[in-house]
Amino acid sequence: MTDAEFASDDWWNRYTEIVSSDPEMTLHGRQAFDENFVVAIGEDTYLIDMYDGEVQDVRTPGLDDSWSFSVIGSPDAWNQFTEEVPPSHHNEVFASFYRTAVKGEEGYFDLAGDHKVIFQNFRAIQRALDLMRITEQSGEPRTAGSTRPSEPSNEAITGQFVTIDLDGVPHRIYYEEAGPEDGIPLLCQHTAGCNNQQWRHVLNNDDITEHFRVIAYDLPRHGKSLPPSSESWWSEQYDLTAERFTDTIVSIADALELDDPVFIGSSMGGTITLELGDWYPERFRALIGLEAGLFTPGFYIQWLDHPHINANDVISYATWGLMAPQSPEWARRETLYNYEQGANGVLKGDLYYYSVEHDYRDSADDIDASQVRMYLMNGEYDYLTNPDDAREAAAAIGDGATAHEMQAVGHFPMAEAPDLFPAYLKPVLDDIRGVRDEPVPEVLKPSDFGIERNR
Helix, strand or coil: CCHHHHHCHHHHHHHHHHHHHCHHHHHHCCCCCCCCEEEEECCEEEEEEEECCEEEEEECCCCCCCCCEEEEECHHHHHHHCCCCCCCCCCCHHHHHHHHHCCCCCCCCEEEECHHHHHHCHHHHHHHHHHHHHHHCCCCCCCCCCCCCCCCCCCCCEEEEEEEEECCEEEEEEEEEECCCCCEEEEEECCCCCCHHHHHHHHCCHHHHCCEEEEEECCCCCCCCCCCCCCCHHHCCCCCCHHHHHHHHHHHHHHCCCCCCEEEEECHHHHHHHHHHHHCHHHCCEEEEECCCCECCCCCCHHHHCCCCCHHHHHHHCCHHHCCCCCCHHHHHHHHHHHCCCCCCHHHHHHHHHHHHCECCCCHHHCCCCCCEEEEEEECCCCCCCHHHHHHHHHHHCCCEEEEEECCCCCCHHHHCCCHHHHHHHHHHHHHHCCCCCCCCCEECHHHHCCCCCC
């Protein structure tokens, strides 16, 4: 994209046609998205006049115009955003905004105006901006990877319930497992607000289940696990604490009588490896933290549980910019869909731990990773905890902790990249088993495993 192209009537005419004919905008923008907004490219500003999810006009804002919000960025930021495969953190407007607002970095987008309106129209706004990329490229949406591959009709996964006791209160926990009963237990933790469906591709991977008994559970209030059986749980504020989180994990391992298990988790399940390594190093054979960091601020926000906001839309579509654009379309959509199934207030409650309680910036040296091996693996496109955050955490922890960058994946590697992530995980599991002669690579690349990904 060049400034001249952006300033031309022809470019905006193409954009208007694409928005008006887009099936997602038809589905989610009609009868709802009536908010005008401004796109600022350096010194140039363009008012997008929207009504019922259709572009009515694009013009320079005048004295009589009003708009709800502005997306502000340099020409270079917009150029990167509209590339066919954008670089990390430039792939989605909220990914870019987070790097500006929370990380304080330059070269990304800023958002100004009514944030309530933004979250009320979250899905439609996101799609309207993504269509700028399609306009700049071929004018047609990318269709590669949009069809789910064929899958076995009889998966070797079994599901059961187990009851654990937390502070004297019974909790009914659902879990699924695959692999030999005498295999090394691999205990899998889902991300905030989601459930164990994220791990189904690992559960179905024969290379992993050959040696590992893979167990993926739902935390209380998530998936098929019920809330606590205490009186009036429905009137209690749910805020997950680090202590309750670790107690739950250890209680599940104890209830299933897991001997020297490996723990793996992503997002809040990745960051909790620091607390587990600090408080329970003797309970685990190894800890694998996906998308881990010393400190993960900024996501315990009111819009995730607000009566004027469709929290289901916000929560599910917040995952979009956290995934790599190279990941298959069907897998990204499935990841988003799984998030649409969460109960009200659960994601926000999880993020109390993630963005409020979890902070090892000044205490990482309390973790003795010589007692329990720690592998911190962060995706290239994860704007919350990028590969540098894993390197920083491993360095702060010291001996026994290593950092590994996963290229061409984002915040949900086990769900968004079902072909690539098992290849990345296998060297780590081989290292844990003691059958690998060389250290696990610091940078894991698709090409190293014979997997194609556009970059």
